[in-house]
Amino acid sequence: MAGVMIPKALMVQGTTSDAGKSTLVTALCRYYRRQGVQVAPFKPQNMALNSAVTSDGGEIGRAQAVQAFACGLAPHSDMNPVLLKPNTDTTAQVIIHGQVLQNQSAVEYHDYKKVAKQAVLASWQRLTANYQTVIVEGAGSPAEINLRAGDIANMGFAEAVDCPVILIADIDRGGVFAHIVGTLALLSASEQQRVIGFVINRFRGDIALLQPGLDWLEAETGKPVLAVLPYLHDLYLEAEDALSVRHAINSNQQPFTIVVPHLPSFSNHTDFDPLQLHPGVQVVFAKSPQDISGADLLVLPGSKSVRSDLARLRQQGWEAFIQRHLRFGGKVLGICGGFQMLGHAIHDPHGLEGPAGSVDALGLLDMHTILQPQKCLRQVRGVFAESAATAVAGYEIHLGVSNGPALQRPLFKLADEADGAMGLDNQVAGSYLHGLFDLPEACDALLSWAGYSHNHAVDFNALREAGINRITDSWAEQADFAKLEAALHAFYSISVKASLSGIKTP
Numbered sequence: 001m002a003g004v005m006i007p008k009a010l011m012v013q014g015t016t017s018d019a020g021k022s023t024l025v026t027a028l029c030r031y032y033r034r035q036g037v038q039v040a041p042f043k044p045q046n047m048a049l050n051s052a053v054t055s056d057g058g059e060i061g062r063a064q065a066v067q068a069f070a071c072g073l074a075p076h077s078d079m080n081p082v083l084l085k086p087n088t089d090t091t092a093q094v095i096i097h098g099q100v101l102q103n104q105s106a107v108e109y110h111d112y113k114k115v116a117k118q119a120v121l122a123s124w125q126r127l128t129a130n131y132q133t134v135i136v137e138g139a140g141s142p143a144e145i146n147l148r149a150g151d152i153a154n155m156g157f158a159e160a161v162d163c164p165v166i167l168i169a170d171i172d173r174g175g176v177f178a179h180i181v182g183t184l185a186l187l188s189a190s191e192q193q194r195v196i197g198f199v200i201n202r203f204r205g206d207i208a209l210l211q212p213g214l215d216w217l218e219a220e221t222g223k224p225v226l227a228v229l230p231y232l233h234d235l236y237l238e239a240e241d242a243l244s245v246r247h248a249i250n251s252n253q254q255p256f257t258i259v260v261p262h263l264p265s266f267s268n269h270t271d272f273d274p275l276q277l278h279p280g281v282q283v284v285f286a287k288s289p290q291d292i293s294g295a296d297l298l299v300l301p302g303s304k305s306v307r308s309d310l311a312r313l314r315q316q317g318w319e320a321f322i323q324r325h326l327r328f329g330g331k332v333l334g335i336c337g338g339f340q341m342l343g344h345a346i347h348d349p350h351g352l353e354g355p356a357g358s359v360d361a362l363g364l365l366d367m368h369t370i371l372q373p374q375k376c377l378r379q380v381r382g383v384f385a386e387s388a389a390t391a392v393a394g395y396e397i398h399l400g401v402s403n404g405p406a407l408q409r410p411l412f413k414l415a416d417e418a419d420g421a422m423g424l425d426n427q428v429a430g431s432y433l434h435g436l437f438d439l440p441e442a443c444d445a446l447l448s449w450a451g452y453s454h455n456h457a458v459d460f461n462a463l464r465e466a467g468i469n470r471i472t473d474s475w476a477e478q479a480d481f482a483k484l485e486a487a488l489h490a491f492y493s494i495s496v497k498a499s500l501s502g503i504k505t506p
Contacts, residue, residue, distance in 0.1 A: 005488050006037055006133050011158050012199075013138035015169040015179035020201035020229070022063040023237060023471055024168055025137040029070040030472040032133055040131040041067030044120040045082040045139055045153040047092070049267040049304055050239065053379050053395040058098015059083060062270060063137070066238050070468045078123035082116050082152070084109070087265070087305055087353070097123065100375050103352075113150040117160075120152050124161060136163060143186040155191045164196045164491045172202035172231060177213055184221060193494070196487035197226040204231040224483040229474055236277065236467045238270045255282035256452040259295035261318050262287045265304040268397070271335055272301075274437040277463065280455040281447070289321035297331050297450040298322060300338025302434060305353045306371075306400070310341050310361060319362060331450040332364065332428045336398050339420065339430030343367040343402060352399055364428045365421050367404030375399050380433065382414035384445055385422070392442040394433035402432075412436075 010028065014021045025041060032039040043064050052065035058077030065075040077098030084092040087103060094101045094109060096119050104112060127134050140147075142154035150156065158165050169179045184192055198217070203210065207228060214225045258275055262285040276283045286292045298321075303309040313319065322332060334342040340361065347358040348371040361369075376396050384390040392412050402421075411420030411431050420431030429449070437443040443457035 005485055006032070006035075007164060007488055007492075008128065008132075009134045009136060009161065009163045011136035011138060011163045011165045013142050013154050013158075013165050013167055015141055015143070015167060015183045016173075017140050019168050019170045019179075020199075021137050021168060022067070024166070024199060024201070024229075024475070025135050026063075026067050026070045026237065026468055027471040027475040028135045029067050030468050031475055032135070033071050034472070038130075038132045039071050040073060040127050040134050041071060041079050041137070042124065042127055042134050043080045043137040043139065044124075044157045045084070045116070046080050047084040047086065047139065049085055049265070050270055051083065051085070051268065051397060053377050053397060054079075054098055055379075056098065057377050059095055059375075059377050059397060060098060062238050062268075066464065066468070067135070067137075069464070070472075078126050081119045081123035085267075085304055093304070098377070100373075110150065113152055117150075117152045120157065121160065138165075141183065142191070143183045145186065155187065155194070158194055159190065163194075164488060165194050166197055166199055166226060167195050168199040168201055170201050171210075172204070176200055177217055180217065181220065194491075195223060196491050197224040197483065199226055200228045202231040203228050224480070224487055226484050226487070227475065227479040229478055232470060232474060235470060236273075236463050237471070238273060238464065256280055256296050256447070256450075256454075257282050257284060257294065258297045258299060258450075259284050259286055259292055260299050260301055261313060261316070263301070263303060263309040263312055265306075265309050265337075267302040267304045267337070268335075268434045269301065271434050271437065272299075274440075274443050274457060274460045277458045277460070278443070278447075278455065279458075280452065288316045289318055295325060295330060296452065297333065297447075298325055300332070300334040300341050300430075302335050302397075303337030303341075306337040306340050307346055307348060307353055307359050309337065310346070310359060313341070322362065322364075326364075326427055330427070333446070333450070334428075334430035335436065336396075336432050336434060337400075339432060340369040340398075340400050340402060342421075342428060342430045343369055343404065343406070345369070346400070347371065365404070365406040365423055365430060367402050367406040367421060369400040369402045371399045372401055373399070376432075380414050380419070382412045382419070384442075385410045385413050385418065387445065388413070390441050390445045391439055392433065392436055393439055394435035396432050397434060398432055 012021050012024050029039055029041050041064050046061035048061045050062040051059050052062050054077045055074035056077050060080035064080040068075040081097055083095040086092045091105050094104050139153035169176045272283055275281050340346055342365040343361045344363050345368040346361050352371045376398050379395045381393045406421035409422045410418030411422050411429050422429045438460045440457040440459050
């Protein structure tokens with residue numbers, strides 16, 4: 001490994017959201033794995049509607065699942081012990097060790113963080129006992145002053161476990177030196193000492209023109225710039241939470257247009273990544289039907305708050321659009337919460353997603369759904385009900401259980417049961433499976449049902465693997481490993497001295 005020491009743990013924090021924390025952690029995970037190191041990812045606290053099902057039947061942030069793949073591991077709930085899934089601007093579903101605890105307001109969760117910290121530390125102890133190194137991702141920025149009290153996501157965690165920190169900043173958005181120096185200035189003296197160096201992300205241009213700024217930064221802070229990572233065009237990695245908009249259309253063809261209503265509680269939008277990367281497909285996320293000119297296929301996506309999203313769907317005029325779309329022979333597909341919207345009614349007797357009660361749904365499939373406290377979390381594989389030779393794979397994350405005659409015509413046959421429904425007119429279908437487009441053969445089959453049969457779908461899993469390797473190659477080429485080794489040695493030297501003297505480790 002070129003003589004570079006293997007840290008027991010290394011944390012990546014960002015000067016801003018979307019600075020590149022998830023990407024750098026993924027690169028470090030794959031890099032250490034290439035060196036034969038037993039490595040695992042970790043994010044103490046995550047806030048995202050984009051989640052993944054784990055091998056132990058839990059739920060974690062999508063980015064940590066990708067990082068687990070980079071390590072050659074199956075995702076596990078210990079890799080993201082606290083997940084917050086927003087319900088509204090002020091409340092979120094709190095998930096601890098992969099399982100739903102309850103809905104809490106921002107104030108309630110702030111008070112609960114002392115308990116959540118124990119869950120974080122329990123997961124941390126298990127990971128560090130089983131792996132040579134753990135690469136940790138922070139959340140947002142450590143300089144968010146209003147969130148510092150009781151922090152378990154950034155420096156509060158790093159101080160608790162005595163972990164060195166790399167600070168990453170995005171130069172593409174401008175102000176990179178201000179971001180770095182300003183973030184350091186807002187940290188305590190011990191937290192500043194914990195930062196072992198900087199990574200500048202998404203650089204494009206001549207490095208010689210940047211060098212004077214790098215020299216100044218190192219002189220001003222006394223800390224090394226460990227790497228300047230280039231802007232990698234057309235890089236694909238599943239996003240943690242931001243909705244991505246990609247276009248892979250072959251200009252020689254009239255694109256097959258898939259319209260997705262962009263609802264307030266839109267969840268698991270990575271379902272649409274294989275479609276966005278398809279050479280013959282155009283995916284349009286629209287808040288209103290007035291924003292689009294037409295659709296070949298309309299897909300109702302997953303939702304964290306199905307009843308409120310259904311109300312918004314109607315308010316924006318989508319119900320009339322769907323009826324007109326069907327009259328003209330269009331197809332409609334519902335995924336998870338979108339599948340529930342296709343039935344006659346949605347019942348929430350326990351008030352899991354707002355006040356207890358029931359609402360009429362769209363009435364396009366002969367079924368109804370009852371929301372239940374126990375969340376279904378599982379990874380599944382199966383085949384298409386009408387074509388047993390075509391495989392499908394995905395995962396389920398939902399509270400509802402659906403029943404009715406429509407389910408007698410399932411869309412998929414899983415290992416132990418059927419899933420989803422196909423309408424009698426073959427125009428409306430739905431499924432609880434997220435990731436149902438991930439396998440190329442499944443994507444091709446669903447698009448064929450919708451009326452498209454030209455280009456084949458991309459190999460989504462191979463594309464993700466290529467993206468992981470690409471960012472890892474970039475790190476291996478650009479990182480100054482001599483500076484990294486010196487910084488780690490210096491950090492652990494100070495840490496050991498502090499420990500021997502009985503002083504709290506900086």
